[in-house]
Amino acid sequence: MSASAPICLERGDIQGGILRAYGKRGYPRARFLLFHVARAEAGRWFLEQLRPRVTPALDWAEGGESVKPGQMTRPEVTLNLAFTFRGLEALGVPLRTLKGFPEAFADGMAQRDAVLGDDVGPNRIRFWDPVWHGEPGRAGVHVLVMLNALIAAPDVMTARLAKVTAEVVGLAGETAGGVMLLEGHRGADPRWQELAALWGPQPDGRMGPLASEHFGFNDAIGDPVFDGQYPDGAERDKCRGQGAVDGCGNWRPLATGEFILGWPDESQEVAGAPMPLDFSRNGTFFAYRKLHQDLASWDVWIESRALMLKEVWGLASLAEARATLKAKMAGRWEDGVPLVKAPTFADWQAARARMAEMTRAEQTAFLTEFGYASDREGRMCPKTAHIRRANTRDALDPLWDAKDGKGRLGSALNNRRRILRRGLPYGGRDDPDGEHGIVLLAYCADLFRQFEFVQQQWMNHGLDFDAGNDGCPIVGAHREGARFVIASSDPAKPPFVAGGLKPFVTTRGGDYFFQPSMTALRMIGQGLVDPT
Incomplete structure (x- = not known):
């Protein structure tokens, strides 16, 4: 704790x-x-x-304020x-x-x-x-x-x-x-x-x-969000949806030592460090x-699979199919609305209208405060979507079957695998040499336990998500024949298998x-x- x-x-x-x-x-x-x-x-x-x-x-x-202590x-x-x-x-x-x-x-x-x-x-x-x-x-x-x-x-x-x-x-x-x-x-x-x-x-x-x-x-x-991150203990309010979850809807900041050396971590230990x-x-x-984004391959693949998805699921337009496919891959719609709160295109449009009436703090809470206990089969947000891999929230709680939720533990496995994402994009879509992507700085106290585990086990493999060796559809190091399986939130519609994934994001x-x-x-x- x-x-x-x-x-x-x-x-x-x-x-x-x-x-x-x-x-x-x-x-x-x-x-x-x-x-x-x-x-x-x-x-x-x-x-x-x-x-x-x-x-x-x-x-x-x-x-122009005066500098305070x-x-x-x-x-x-x-x-x-x-x-x-x-x-x-x-x-x-x-x-x-x-x-x-x-x-x-x-x-x-x-x-x-x-x-x-x-x-x-x-x-x-x-x-x-x-x-x-x-x-x-x-x-x-x-x-x-x-x-x-x-x-x-x-x-x-x-x-x-x-x-x-x-x-x-x-x-x-x-x-x-x-x-x-x-x-x-x-x-x-x-x-x-x-x-x-x-x-x-x-x-x-x-x-x-x-x-x-x-x-x-x-x-x-x-x-x-972790202990001490903000002045005056403000992380106690900001941690909802972004800290550690106990499985019963209670949130707390993560331990400081998960990100800063010399402080207690989630195991209440101060990790060994150089003297x-x-x-x-x-x-x-x-x-x-330095992560290169292959925009040409991405555009072609998204367009072709969106056409298929439109036909298989009978969606109203190619624009809806395109937005739905991208949201299923990411776990969020393009503006950040999570699929577990808006699983369909119509739900997303309604959520956008509601958000327009919210304060900034209310919008942040809407985008971050959620779990996956209500979507165990991944019909709203696929189990292998990017954000469900990067932050499993309550999905790996060993007791999330508890009927009333009071017996859930949260997930120590997830709490000990978090990283701080820093960095910025580089290049532009119109760069003649194809120089466009993101420089990611992944901060953590233990590169092996945190960054490398997430990159290997959760981004490039899918065993923890009942998906064998299927990697993250967006950033996975895809080999020949890679695919992304999307369960439908409508039981009357079949799952959609988006095959032929390309290595859209590669290390440079x-x-x-x-x-x-x-x-x-x-x-x-x-x-x-x-x-x-």
Whole structure:
């Protein structure tokens, strides 16, 4: 169980972008730069020059307000740092400390390709952006510098990012080869990875960032809520639908230690971590995944299967069939309305009308507060839909057969598999080189137990969902003959088998990173890491 009293996290010691996504806080543009450390002392100097500019997880003073205790002025560009295992080694972190890191992090993402499905078809590492290859003659990735720009006109955000980029790259240049900017990103500029929320008309008619991604779904709706994540214990209200469920309709925040090192997790243990404790406390891990979206294959496949679905289920129009097929694959309609609350196209239209009359808080609750106990057979939301895999909610409760619901346990299995999803889209639908997708940062305290388990067992296999080896219809690493079976909510209609799934989402690069606390950044930069 979670602690009864609110947890007060040391926000000034935690790097920003972890507790709350920058994209949701008014930073819709980003630029990620990768560096290689050739000399430890140069790398530490570089880090020490950047450290005063690193953005912590403090709250921001808004709209010209005076800065209060525990707040900081909102930056025009945030700056955050993370390191690969080899990067920490190159910076001179002692071997005894390095030995305390988990095996998955030490291996790195490329070495775990068979676990993640990156050894299948177009996911294979040879298709990754060259910057990630780490092959002989190419310097390996050591340091990730993440820049996020405050919302403004697109040209203003570009100028802000360019200014800070020049400063960071200039510092690396002062090391005379001791720290090198790595090139080899596919896209407009091979020197860095550009990211940007999709841009389009807002409800008031003005242009601005959208919540959707390239396939058209509103994204990052059901992120976990955990103890201490918000000031003044606000997560107690925000956790409904996004925390841990006990099976009886009661919600609580997840334990802090599932996402931040040095805090108790769902088992009420503080996980083992590298020594000294100050080095690992308030840090975390994330999997950086550049995920390419094959929009051409997606469009063709959706259109052809929607035509079939229209005929098999006798739907009124191709538009209804197209929207229904996509919703069944995702588990939500395009605007985020969950299928368990609106299983048919008509239900969705009615739900949209109701939502138009709701407050912002009521809309959030409507989109997030639900379970699957009322849909055990997956007739409303298919068992293998994307969101039902990513967050199983109450579906894996071993006692969800309890007639009155009072004997249900919730699902410790699900609670210990949650990840924080951060990141932004990259590229555009009209990119001539097909550069469009999402850069996903999957934050968690245990890469193996959380990220890798979900990726392997829930996204690429279907045993927990009575679907054998059928993977997620959207992000699964599909092999020849892959299919998606959709049960009908109308018993008079047959199930629909959508065959010939393509690998719509494929990996184009990435690695595992450690994002240390502000304290640990100082220890690394000043060469003060002492495991004894």
